[in-house]
Amino acid sequence: MAGAANIPSLLSGRISANEIRKRRIHRRSFSQWRWHLDEVFVRINGETHYLWRAVDHEGEVLEVFATKRRDRKAALKFLKRTMKRYGRPRSIVTDRLRSCRSTMTVIGNAADQECGRWLNDRAENLHQPFRRRERAMARFRGMKTLQKFAGAMA
Numbered sequence: 001m002a003g004a005a006n007i008p009s010l011l012s013g014r015i016s017a018n019e020i021r022k023r024r025i026h027r028r029s030f031s032q033w034r035w036h037l038d039e040v041f042v043r044i045n046g047e048t049h050y051l052w053r054a055v056d057h058e059g060e061v062l063e064v065f066a067t068k069r070r071d072r073k074a075a076l077k078f079l080k081r082t083m084k085r086y087g088r089p090r091s092i093v094t095d096r097l098r099s100c101r102s103t104m105t106v107i108g109n110a111a112d113q114e115c116g117r118w119l120n121d122r123a124e125n126l127h128q129p130f131r132r133r134e135r136a137m138a139r140f141r142g143m144k145t146l147q148k149f150a151g152a153m154a
Helices: 002-026 072-086 098-107 121-125 127-137 143-153
Strands: 034-044 047-056 061-067 091-094 113-115
Touching (some): 034 072, 034 121, 034 143, 047 072, 047 121, 047 143, 061 072, 072 098, 091 098, 098 113, 121 127, 127 143
Parallel strands (some): 091 113
Antiparallel strands (some): 034 047
């Protein structure tokens, strides 16, 4: 009975945490409003797929997107989807992937892109818990499962 009484308080806590997160993400008065974009290789039934992830400067996962390719078209689709939801960032940190550079040129954001040796560690470190959970699940069997799992992990 004591556990049943805690359920409404847990739900209200989760709802209020989501509201705080929404307000914090959409408020752009930060001096370093910065996104970190990264991709990670994922095997699904023996085929390589890519999981794209956008993280803000506080470590909050903004968007997760699974694709079959790692080209400019996939990066452009991911970036447009993220910008439509969260607006335009002041700067974007990426690794030295050429498709990211060409995507920034297409969008007109090339001057705001930053590439550096340790700049993208915020996004890279988020792959570690994902890999641990992936190993525990004994891999993925479908793209839809990967997308659901990655969204829940965020």
